[in-house]
Amino acid sequence: DVKVTQSSRYLVKRTGEKVFLECVQDMDHENMFWYRQDPGLGLRLIYFSYDVKMKEKGDIPEGYSVSREKKERFSLILESASTNQTSMYLCASSLAGGIQYFGPGTRLTVT
Amino acid sequence: GESVGLHLPTLSVQEGDNSIINCAYSNSASDYFIWYKQESGKGPQFIIDIRSNMDKRQGQRVTVLLNKTVKHLSLQIAATQPGDSAVYFCAEKGGANNLFFGTGTRLTVIP
Numbered sequence: 001d002v003k004v005t006q007s008s009r010y011l012v013k014r015t016g017e018k019v020f021l022e023c024v025q026d027m028d029h030e031n032m033f034w035y036r037q038d039p040g041l042g043l044r045l046i047y048f049s050y051d052v053k054m055k056e057k058g059d060i061p062e063g064y065s066v067s068r069e070k071k072e073r074f075s076l077i078l079e080s081a082s083t084n085q086t087s088m089y090l091c092a093s094s095l096a097g098g099i100q101y102f103g104p105g106t107r108l109t110v111t
Numbered sequence: 112g113e114s115v116g117l118h119l120p121t122l123s124v125q126e127g128d129n130s131i132i133n134c135a136y137s138n139s140a141s142d143y144f145i146w147y148k149q150e151s152g153k154g155p156q157f158i159i160d161i162r163s164n165m166d167k168r169q170g171q172r173v174t175v176l177l178n179k180t181v182k183h184l185s186l187q188i189a190a191t192q193p194g195d196s197a198v199y200f201c202a203e204k205g206g207a208n209n210l211f212f213g214t215g216t217r218l219t220v221i222p
Contacts, residue, residue, distance in 0.1 A: 004154075031208050042200065042214040043155070050208060058209075090154050099145060100202075100210060102154035 003027070004103035006091050012109045019078040021106050023091030030096050032074035034058075034066060037088040037105070049074055050096070081110045123219045130188040132216045134201035139182060143204035146175060146186045149215070150197045158186070158199075188218075196220045 007022035033048040045058030047066040067075040092100040142163040147155035161168045161175045174187040202210040
């Protein structure tokens with residue numbers, strides 16, 4: 001079974017804090033993705049990575065950065081959290097061109 | 112980005128009835144589609160996929176139909192059960208690795 005884990009299920013941070021969201025997959029997938037999910041807007045791609053140290057911007061990269069130092073781990077960084085970044089964050093992984101498998105999500109609240 | 116729309120945001124069905132969830136897509140060149148199920152508090156789960164060289168694919172209690180002429184995708188769930196209550200997303204492959212998601216349909220099964 002594919003397993004994608006995310007470091008936290010719930011996080012509460014203050015405006016201006018630096019926030020790290022971690023994602024780990026155990027299936028040796030090349031691709032990893034970060035999405036945010038908001039009511040009425042569906043899933044929107046923030047960044048994805050198709051290899052170690054490689055990254056590509058998605059549809060809404062502003063205010064975010066990512067890091068992929070190891071194949072199994074993909075981190076999403078909010079350099080200075082803002083209230084409009086309150087959302088559900090979902091990580092996914094896949095083989096090249098394959099089905100994306102999702103983690104359980106991290107619900108982030110920025111106050 | 113791609114436009115992937117769902118015809119209805121909510122759907123209620125009686126337990127035991129069949130459910131049909133619809134999805135429209137805009138890119139006639141799209142060649143791969145996936146349906147995901149997302150239960151409350153969890154990440155999206157893969158249900159079934161279909162490539163554009165097919166018009167129908169069946170899984171366990173689920174069938175996906177693809178009509179390329181009108182760019183329409185549907186998910187049929189047979190003998191709907193309470194455990195089928197969830198939000199269902201269609202996703203369209205855009206580019207080598209990306210998926211574009213619809214906003215989702217919430218299926219409620221009435222006992």
